[in-house]
Amino acid sequence: MEAVIVSHSLATPDIAVIDLAPADAAEFPAYTAGAHVDVRLDSGLVRQYSLCGPPESGRYRLAVLNEPASRGGSRAMHALKVGDQLLISAPRNRFPLVTARRHVLLAGGIGITPLLAMVRQLETEGGDWVLHYCARSRAHAAFVPELAGEPRVIFHFDDGSPGQMLDIARDLGDPQPHTAVYVCGPAGFIDHVLGKAEALGWPPEALHKERFGNAAPDEGAGASGGFTVRLASTGAEYEVPDGRSVLDVLLENGVDAPYSCQQGICGECVVRLLAGEPDHRDDVLTDDEHAEGMFTTCASRAHSPVLELDL
Ligand code: FES
Known part of the structure; x- marks a missing residue:
């Protein structure tokens, strides 16, 4: 879809809030909390951004962290201005609210974006929720004015007193029935929260996560060695060496394989695995989707010499 930037401002020194409207008379499709859109930049980069604005506004609101270590996506988004146009996908949701009596939301930094949409949806639906929002400091936290004063929002700032820091044992506590936990933020934050939650006994099916950032699939992960990928439709076989992804090899050989982020976080490249032992790295x-045979060609590799894909 063609979208035009109707507002572009800084929520913090390094987080831009960007409002998009349809470039033509059409309306944007509706979305549910947790959804994201792909944004195609002039450089050809495609990036995923969660939708965090009030859905009833008819606009899409994105919040973009300017990451010095990024491959240019966040810098390009920050350089845009009102009136510029972008190509975006329709919203997709791989991080939806689930049916639960209580919802515990844990945001790390820019990971607030999908959780802010969840808070709004839960408010509309009368859901029972609490949000723990961690950031380097109040000045680095986006959307503080919208959230401050709400007793169900608990801020944790790295530069604050030790007693207000996030403590999973205290702030999440022991597993509770009918409770869903949602975690979004940088990989280190998610790993910390999930590790502590699992140690407390929270079952995997209660824990929902969405990673942010440019954590490309671990280059060192290629250490499992090369392997062969076979396409079920043609029987063609391709060698996937260390350091190259299945997706890279498929595209280089002219295979029309779907993809978007190439970082193991969007799900666009997922194909069905028909044979072989996968090494999932997305x-x-x-876990259930892995067990059903779903496989990300951009991130995952093989423990067996051959993988056969439903392509
Ligand atoms: S292209 Fe996004 S997960 Fe593979």
Whole structure:
């Protein structure tokens, strides 16, 4: 879809809040909390951003952290101005609210974006929720004015007193029935929260996550060695060496394989695995989806010499 930037401002020194409207008379499709859109930049980069604005506004609101270590996506988004146009996808949701009596939301930094949409949806639906929002400091936290004063929002700032820092044992506590936990933020934050939650006994099915950032699939992860990928439709076989992804090899050989983020976080490249032992390295599929044979070609590799894909 063609979108035009109707507002572009800084929520913090390094987080831009960008409002998009349809470039033509059409309306944007509706979305649910947790959804994201792909944004295609002039450089050809495609990036995923969660939608965090009030859905009833008819606009899409994105919040973009300017990451010095990024491959240019966040810098390009910060350089845009009102009136510029972008190509975006329709919203997709791989991080939806689930049916639960209580919802515990844990945001790390820019990970607030999908959780802010969840808070709004839960408010509309009368859900029972609490949000723990961690950031380097109040000045580095976006959307503080919208959230301050709400007793169900608990801020944790790295430069604050030790007693207000996030403590999973205290702030999440022991597993509770009918409770869903949602975690979004940088990989280190998510790993910390999930590790502590699992140690407390929270079952995997209660824990929902969405990773942010440019954590490309671990280059060192190629240490499992090369392997062969076979396409079920043609029987063609391709060698996937260390340091190259299955997706890279497929595209280089002219295979029309779907993809978007190439970081193991969007799910666009998922194909069905028909044979072989996978080495899953994505951050998007659940254990159940892995068990059902879903496989990300951009991130995952093989423990067996051959993988056969439903392509
Ligand atoms: S392209 Fe996004 S998960 Fe593979």
